Amino acid sequence: MSLIDDIRKKIRSERNRHGWTAEQLGDMVGLDGAAILHYETGRRGIRIEILERIAKTLGLNITDFLGIQPDSVHENIMKGAGQSLLKIPVFAGVPCGGFSTIDDTVIEYMSVPMEMVEGVKNPQLNVFWIVAKGESMMPKIKNGDRVLVANEFGAPIINGDLAVMVVGDQTTLKRIYEMNDSFNLIPENPLFPPMIKTKKELRAEHVSFYKVLGVFTSLL
DSSP: OOHHHHHHHHHHHHHHHHTOOHHHHHHHHTSOHHHHHHHHHTSSOOOHHHHHHHHHHTTOOGGGTTTOOOSSGGGGEEEETTEEEEEEEEEEEEESSSOBOOEEEEEEEEEEEGGGGTTOSSHHHHEEEEEEESSTTTTTSOTTOEEEEEETTTSOOOTTOEEEEEETTEEEEEEEEEOSSEEEEEOSSTTSOOEEEEHHHHTTSOEEEEEEEEEESSOO
16 A cells, blocks of 8 residues: 555544544635545645645644654654764655646655754654756756755745745745745746746635755765
């Protein structure tokens, strides 16, 4: 059974354990009941920030859904090469070009030095790897690079930061500048044009950001 199947089944079993309908859980999470049922049946992929909200509502940590097996998450902080390492999931892909759907399949787990997540709130819950897809962020981020990111709850975004922007179920990786009435998304590759998302068009959308903490082109 895949990790995604485990997540879907756990959402339903935990919801039933609480005695809640899909509509009731959806109301508490900020979604409609149909969305919860879609997650539970596999008719819709679930984004990591949605899973975080569902886990919190169910009284769980996101690590309870991601297959980490410790008595506490601190068993995933390991000692190696004279420094502390944090074992975190790698998600299959985030587009670096235009907005498109993220592939949030967990493909493996990789360790990161704790010093790289210093200052991030609750890094065991708020930090993960994604695989970059596309060429608009070259040469800084190349297709296939592992990108270490933290959600905005763990690491607030500052103008000019490299970040993943999620709008509804669409996402992209860019350098982010917040203006008075818009977000300007700037690629590193001059062959790709900037993108602009006005705050007016985003008003009805769920918007979230994931700050880039580091990039690994190859892992030893």
